[in-house]
Amino acid sequence: MPGEIIVLVNPAARGGRSRRLLPPVLDRLRRGGRKVSVVLGSCAADALERARVAVARRPAALVAFGGDGLVHLAVQAVAGTGVPLGIVPAGTGNDIADALGIPPRDPLAAADTVLRGRVRTVDAATVGAPGAAAGSGEWFAGVVACGFDSRVNERANRLTWPPGMAKYLVALAGELRAFRPIPFEIDLDGEVVEREAMLVAVGNTRSYGAGMRVCPDALPDDGLLDVMILGAVPKTEFLRTFPRVYRGSHVGHPAVTVRRARRVGIRAPDVIAYADGERVGPAPLTCEIVPGALSVIV
CATH class of the missing domain: 2.60.200.40 (Tumour Suppressor Smad4)
Structure with missing residues (x-):
């Protein structure tokens, strides 16, 4: 899965406690030899607009770093485009990640999943x-x-x-x-x-x-x-x-x-x-x- 990985971030996930997990996740992705960019909006609408602009560049993946709310936002940007959605669960629930077989409580393992790049087609x-x-x-x-x-x-x-x-x-x-x-x-x-x-x-x-x-x-x-x-x-x-x-x-x-x-x-x-x-x-x-x-x- 060559190409750039765009990481969409919710710094408020888990009341802000997930913020400390972001640097090691980004490091793991970059050590995998990938170009990694981070998208962080000033609000949900701004984050979605930035995500849509990033998806229009046809990256290798848009990765949601957060909980189900951020996954929901990322889905608005990627559904129907063919650009793969990656999920690094860092929220309270992480139910969507769990349903898709992505490690719901291990962000580094989820980052490794992104690097392996196995893509599954599912419904929305x-x-x-x-x-x-x-x-x-x-x-x-x-x-x-x-x-x-x-x-x-x-x-x-x-x-x-x-x-x-x-x-x-x-x-x-x-x-x-x-x-x-x-x-x-x-x-x-x-x-x-x-x-x-x-x-x-x-x-x-x-x-x-x-x-x-x-x-x-x-x-x-x-x-x-x-x-x-x-x-x-x-x-x-x-x-x-x-x-x-x-x-x-x-x-x-x-x-x-x-x-x-x-x-x-x-x-x-x-x-x-x-x-x-x-x-x-x-x-x-x-x-x-x-x-x-x-x-x-x-």
């Missing part, structure tokens, strides 16, 4: 307003969350304290007190399902939130999206069932339905969708798989 998906043209909208590689989980994200993003994952635990407790099941209308390739539900997750890969296997059987190269629907259950039952998501065994619960589709439409009141942990916007929305849209170094 778009999420956007209903009626949008196929392939338009915002790209995602992992999971779109709608319902209880996305409301926890909304609440957490409004908190200034505590830091890190503790913020999400505080938000979860607060949202649980206020939450009521949501009436969803879900369009699965033309078949409409109406159901009150706690949450709906649309997965190209299997997990989000640092290891929650919400769509445990999702495959990134099968041309389909996995749709997990957790129907309305009492809060006590929800609390008993929720920990099972870390093993993926929640899909055996009678309130859980898993379907597969190429195109998924979601309508629900007062629901904000999150894709790969990043805020997308309110429902209604449509998710659509784009087979083979990503080249990933694995």
Whole structure:
């Protein structure tokens, strides 16, 4: 895999604690005999613009050094271009890297993976307003969350304290007190399902939130999206069932339905969708798989 490696950096990953990992990663890549350049934007929009300019130069790879949020940003730049995406996980969750077989907690091993240059073609998906043209909208590689989980994200993003994952635990407790099941209308390739539900997750890969296997059987190269629907259950039952998501065994619960589709439409009141942990916007929305849209170094 000759050519330049562009490293896209999120210095705020893991609250800034990943910054110390960057120099040894860059050193490992350069010792592999590669020309390495670093892209660091002043904000997400600036970083994306810089990444797109870099990708237009047709480098050997665009490497995301950060967590799922930065991978999500990098996917906006490389999807559909044929430029390979490398991932050096340096975030809190690193779920997308884990799903693709990239060492999720060993940045130097991930850098060696980039140097070996084995490219795998996988799917990506778009999420956007209903009626949008196929392939338009915002790209995602992992999971779109709608319902209880996305409301926890909304609440957490409004908190200034505590830091890190503790913020999400505080938000979860607060949202649980206020939450009521949501009436969803879900369009699965033309078949409409109406159901009150706690949450709906649309997965190209299997997990989000640092290891929650919400769509445990999702495959990134099968041309389909996995749709997990957790129907309305009492809060006590929800609390008993929720920990099972870390093993993926929640899909055996009678309130859980898993379907597969190429195109998924979601309508629900007062629901904000999150894709790969990043805020997308309110429902209604449509998710659509784009087979083979990503080249990933694995």
